[in-house]
Amino acid sequence: MSAIYPFTALRPAPRAAAAVASVPYDVVNTEEARALAEGDPLSFLRVSRPEIELPPGTDPHADAVYDLATRNFTRLKELAPLVVEEVASFYVYRLQMGAHVQSGVAACFSIDEYDRDLIKKHEKTRPDKEDDRTRHMLAVGAQTGPVFLTYRASTAVDAAVTAAAQGEPLYDIVAPDGVRHQIWQVPPTMNQTFVDAFAALDSLYIADGHHRAASAARTRQSLAAKGAGEHDRVLAVAFPDNQVQVLPYNRVVRDLHGLTANEFLASLKRRLTVTAGGPAAPARKGDVAIYLAGGWHTLTLPSAAQSLDVDTLETTILEPVLGIDEVRTNKRIDFVGGIRGTSALEQLVNSGSFAVAFSMFPVSVEDLMRVSDAGGIMPPKSTWFEPKLRDGLLSHVI
Numbered sequence: 001m002s003a004i005y006p007f008t009a010l011r012p013a014p015r016a017a018a019a020v021a022s023v024p025y026d027v028v029n030t031e032e033a034r035a036l037a038e039g040d041p042l043s044f045l046r047v048s049r050p051e052i053e054l055p056p057g058t059d060p061h062a063d064a065v066y067d068l069a070t071r072n073f074t075r076l077k078e079l080a081p082l083v084v085e086e087v088a089s090f091y092v093y094r095l096q097m098g099a100h101v102q103s104g105v106a107a108c109f110s111i112d113e114y115d116r117d118l119i120k121k122h123e124k125t126r127p128d129k130e131d132d133r134t135r136h137m138l139a140v141g142a143q144t145g146p147v148f149l150t151y152r153a154s155t156a157v158d159a160a161v162t163a164a165a166q167g168e169p170l171y172d173i174v175a176p177d178g179v180r181h182q183i184w185q186v187p188p189t190m191n192q193t194f195v196d197a198f199a200a201l202d203s204l205y206i207a208d209g210h211h212r213a214a215s216a217a218r219t220r221q222s223l224a225a226k227g228a229g230e231h232d233r234v235l236a237v238a239f240p241d242n243q244v245q246v247l248p249y250n251r252v253v254r255d256l257h258g259l260t261a262n263e264f265l266a267s268l269k270r271r272l273t274v275t276a277g278g279p280a281a282p283a284r285k286g287d288v289a290i291y292l293a294g295g296w297h298t299l300t301l302p303s304a305a306q307s308l309d310v311d312t313l314e315t316t317i318l319e320p321v322l323g324i325d326e327v328r329t330n331k332r333i334d335f336v337g338g339i340r341g342t343s344a345l346e347q348l349v350n351s352g353s354f355a356v357a358f359s360m361f362p363v364s365v366e367d368l369m370r371v372s373d374a375g376g377i378m379p380p381k382s383t384w385f386e387p388k389l390r391d392g393l394l395s396h397v398i
Contacts, residue, residue, distance in 0.1 A: 002118070002151070004198040005108040005233055006088035006191050010142060010395040011170075012042075016080040018173040020044050021181065021390035024145055026129075026211070027337070030060060036176075042080055044392030046072045048136070048144060061132055066139040073140045084397065090186040090194050091394060092165045093237045097179045097387040102243035103161050105194060106146060106183070106394055108233035109204065111220050114213055119149070119204045120372035123380060124328065125214045133215035134222070142398060143216055143235040145391040147209035150365060153240035156197040164190055171393060179387040183394070204238060205372050207365075208385045219398065235396035237389055241365045247338030247384045248281070248362040250345055251313070252354040254332045257323040261293040264356070267321050273300040280342035282361045288313060289342070289359035291349050308367060309360055310379045317358075328380045335381035338362065 012020040019040055025048035028036065034052040037043035045052060050068040051060040058065065076082060091106035113119050137143055151157075164186045171183040186194065206213055216234040223231040256264045268274050274290075278298030282289050288299045288309065301312045318324040324333050334354070336344055345357035363383050371378050 002198045002201045002204050003110045003113060004090075004105070004195055004238075005110075006090050006186075006188075007108045007230070007233070007235070007396050008085045008088050009091070010077075010082050010084050010397050011393060012080045012082055014171060016042055017171045017393060018175075020076070020080055020082075020392045021173060021175065022048065022392055023177075024388055024391055025049055027388065042076065044076070044144070044390075047076060047140065048391050061128075061135075066135050069136060070139045073142070073144075082395075085185075087188055088191075089188065090164075090191060091170075092161050092184040092186060093389065093394075094165065094169075094182040094184075095179060095387045095389070096182075097245075100245055100387070102239050102245070102387075103165065104149075104237040104239035105157065105161060105198075106235075106237045107194070108230070108396060109147075109149070109236050109238075111217050111232055111234050113204075114217055114234065117375075119206065119213070120369075121206050121210060121213075122368055122372045122376070122378045123206075123210045123382075124377055125210050126328070129211045130214050130218060133211055134218045137215060137219045137398065138222060143212070143396040145209075145212060145235075146389055146394065147213045147216075147234060147236035148207045148385060148389060149204050149236045149238040150207045150241050150244050150368075151201050151204050151238055152369070153242045154197060154201060156200060157194075157240065160190065160193045160197050163193075175390060177387075181390055181393065198238075203369075203373070205369055207239075207244060207368065207383070208388070209236070223398070229398070230396065231398040233396070235394070241369070244365055245386055246362045246365060246368075247386050248360040249310070249338060249381045249384045250336045250342075250360055251318075251358040251381075252334050252336060252345060252348050253318070253322055253324065253356050253358075254334075254354050256355045257321065259321075261355075264292065264321070265297070268299060268317065271316060271321075272302070274298070275300075280345075280359055282359060285309060285361050287361060291342075291345050291357040291359065292355070294350070306370075308363055308371075308378060308382065310363065310382045313358060313360070314379060337384040337386075339384065339386050 019042040
């Protein structure tokens, strides 16, 4: 049984929606966020990444950053303006990227269910990232970006979503990356239909936004003295598993742990099957494309039906050959979302910033659910869901 709650959204006036909506705070670095917000005084990045307005080199976790987030949020409420709904509502949030379309339900979900693992997780979180978003939520008094949930597809939820997404949407914008975002406000008369449909679901799964969810739980603890309230819930958009799209999350490593390129390849060949050439994006589970010294190679991992390629890569190459013993914290490895394409991997290696790139086959939603159901943890940066939700279109005041 999954609890779902309507909420009085804080949202931009429709005419300002396109200017306010921004990429999630955690998919860009400070320089990228600054470039995206340049010339746009309404960009929500000025709230979610306020350090972009401070001098370069400013510590993004300094007190001044969170103080500026509060001031910028107050200013945006006036400029956009941002309005608070008078009636608690659910919303249908539809994303379209090319031919791919997915429709989810934006709502509040129970932090108590999150704490009890009824909303299932598949990643560990980092304390420093939790600290950042917890401070941000407390500073602005709102959850300003939704968690991305998924669930096993339900005909009852599908029917409710179809019925609600009729007529003119509240928002219909195309973001700079070409993704179309449409949001419909669900009529209050349909609220119980959504509550009943979600109550019949066995489980909800965090697809993306583990740090947002963990920070919402910590914020709830900080506000416990206030008694029960909106801080007991977390803003999320839930999509059926048969609509979500997972792209690979690729890896790049800065050096070859003292080996030359030829020595590294020879070491791999002693362990696994390596073929020169092949596609830059592997065509099947178990294959990894490696970019090294200006060329691609195809690596075939040991066959294991229940294992994840990202796990096997760690145990067969990253740790024993490259000496990367802790992927979550090792500074010699970095991760590149599949939306950036394999050309980004080539550029990183060709620039000399990295020595080798690993292009992965994407993890499936079924794998994510299987690992979550078993109480397991996937390696960090295992999944890249695309298209992504935009920050600033729907905020939850706590």
